[in-house]
Amino acid sequence: MTAESVKHRVQWPVPPQDGYTVDDLFTLPDLPRHTELIDGSLVFVSPQRYFRYAMIHLLAHGLRSTLPPDLKVVCEMTVVLDRRNGPEPDISVIRAEALTDRRQTHFKAADVLLAVEVVSPDSEARDRDYKPHKYAAAGIPHYWLVDMAGQDDHPVVQVYERGEATGTYALTGIHHDHVKVSVPYDIDIDLAAIDQY
Template structure:
């Protein structure tokens, strides 16, 4: 008979974790996020999640102006108790200071993208967009898998600055063609080639 593995789960501080903890705790699993002072461990990705991130990041990089950069799966510091990790983000080029950098400040992010996964559906659909809007990120995209052909469906939102909430601007199924935050033209059917 074999012994069950012993897990040494971190015990949170009484007032919860901080961004400093997120950025310095050793041996955290990849893609750990901080939401309201709690560490969130991400489940393994599905193939759809991975290839959609690649498709969007490469599509954005084709037309991104030089004053902006595209990054995938990097922590965005909203405040001391929130450091989510958008699947893709577009940020000001000046925010990129080093290849060793592990996070960006929310003030530098123009677009946050979340690819919805079954294990993170509530966070991707509700929690994170509310936090991104409250923090002032001007653009948000939510991407889900179409039930019919398993291709990405991209819902595009823009920030209503007064309400600090996102307003839907359109749903895109085959082609994502936008003029903001810059000229974007992504063929979503390219997912079939990945």
């Protein structure tokens, strides 16, 4: 090993015996952007596909177009679910009063009405399995899972709603061309508009 290779080594933090907490997530120095905390483990984001970028912008714009004044749309902000879980949904619809400061770095699960995840190759299992389970357990009433389908890689949005009796999500619709729903508010998004981003 040369002095040059030692000089460029990354010093990764050593996890505590019981795993990290959300306090650690917000105070550990030099974490890469968009680091998430899942079950006490830090999760780093790998390079993303253009599809993810375009869908986040398309959906955020569409969600804002009919947004009631008591709600806000935020992208890639940490949502604290509990002491050991601080995921970062691609998009969240939050209560406007939850935004208290422009330096704010996170929101509480109780302030989130909708969490949206756009599937990436490195996050597929988390987006399909872990995160929906955790979002539902934390009481977030709505969840959207966005993926590509078909030979043309067109967007597909799966819409889920949390059942109060079960505390789990149930699929309420699969949208290929248009997302038109009435909860958590009236939303109408043309998915074909992805080509504009």
